[in-house]
Amino acid sequence: MLSVQGLTKRFGDKTAVDKASFTVEKPAMIGIIGRSGAGKSTLLRMMNRLADVSEGSMVYNDVEISSLRGADKREWQSRCAMIFQQFNLVPRMDVVSNVLHGTLNRRSTLASMFNLYPQVDIHKAIEILDRLGIAEQAAKRAEALSGGQQQRVAIARALMQDPQIILADEPIASLDPMNAQIVMEALRRIHEEDGRMVICNLHTLDTARRYCDRVIGMRDGRIVFDGTPAQLTTGVARDIYGAGDDFSEAATSTEIETLDRSDSARAVPA
Numbered sequence: 001m002l003s004v005q006g007l008t009k010r011f012g013d014k015t016a017v018d019k020a021s022f023t024v025e026k027p028a029m030i031g032i033i034g035r036s037g038a039g040k041s042t043l044l045r046m047m048n049r050l051a052d053v054s055e056g057s058m059v060y061n062d063v064e065i066s067s068l069r070g071a072d073k074r075e076w077q078s079r080c081a082m083i084f085q086q087f088n089l090v091p092r093m094d095v096v097s098n099v100l101h102g103t104l105n106r107r108s109t110l111a112s113m114f115n116l117y118p119q120v121d122i123h124k125a126i127e128i129l130d131r132l133g134i135a136e137q138a139a140k141r142a143e144a145l146s147g148g149q150q151q152r153v154a155i156a157r158a159l160m161q162d163p164q165i166i167l168a169d170e171p172i173a174s175l176d177p178m179n180a181q182i183v184m185e186a187l188r189r190i191h192e193e194d195g196r197m198v199i200c201n202l203h204t205l206d207t208a209r210r211y212c213d214r215v216i217g218m219r220d221g222r223i224v225f226d227g228t229p230a231q232l233t234t235g236v237a238r239d240i241y242g243a244g245d246d247f248s249e250a251a252t253s254t255e256i257e258t259l260d261r262s263d264s265a266r267a268v269p270a
């Protein structure tokens with residue numbers, strides 16, 4: 001399905017991603033972890049073709065992605081939607097229009113300029129918002145929503161493209177634990193219910209362990225771990241993060257676990 005072989009990105013003398021190789025046989029939810037600067041974002045940006053590949057190959061369903069140009073590249077970018085830490089919404093525009101922006105690739109410039117959206121797309125946008133639990137926010141300006149709601153709008157915009165792959169670059173890094181949990185659960189459901197591949201950069205171990213079927217660990221541009229959450233022991237994590245014996249997993253925690261523990265504590269009758 002997806003085969004990444006020797007993928008490399010250089011910025012001048014700096015090798016941000018160094019011969020990354022992995023294959024994905026069927027849609028999975030994959031977490032990429034590693035410390036800041038490990039190359040996680042650059043890897044995702046190359047996969048989406050936001051960044052050009054310096055070397056290596058990336059084949060999806062028998063098509064070489066790294067050399068696509070023009071309309072073929074845009075077609076790939078709509079099949080492989082990207083979600084960012086900062087949501088990248090148009091703040092003053094209403095939520096539905098932000099979601100409808102996900103159809104820009106297949107609409108004429110004139111129709112887009114005048115915000116002329118087919119009725120069927122508007123209904124689809126509202127259905128997707130409903131699925132993500134934020135349909136009642138549809139008419140509000142994006143800037144009036146909480147961070148977690150804005151990220152769900154960004155996910156809805158991505159789903160408008162009906163992508164086969166969703167690449168999420170630190171989707172919960174700006175969110176509080178409660179919203180982080182809602183967003184990760186939404187991504188997990190999209191993977192399970194729709195069969196889409198989700199590849200998610202995460203800077204926290206607990207989130208990767210909890211939501212992903214497979215975890216890829218990066219260090220200094222290289223893939224140094226590729227396995228299941230169960231194989232991701234504290235020792236392995238220490239290697240990925242290049243930390244010493246004093247490495248504490250709590251330092252890379254989103255506190256989602258803590259949130260759950262306190263929720264269940266509250267649920268126990270006194």
Ligand SMILES: Nc1ncnc2c1ncn2[C@@H]1O[C@H](COP(=O)(O)OP(=O)(O)OP(=O)(O)O)[C@@H](O)[C@H]1O
Nearest residue numbers: 011014016034035036037038039040041042043203
């Ligand atoms: N446009 C660029 N020009 C020069 N160097 C870059 C550029 N983008 C990234 N780098 C460098 O490449 C390396 C990998 O960066 P990248 O953003 O991919 O890491 P990351 O693991 O996603 O980190 P973070 O979690 O902080 O975003 C870093 O050393 C970074 O400084």
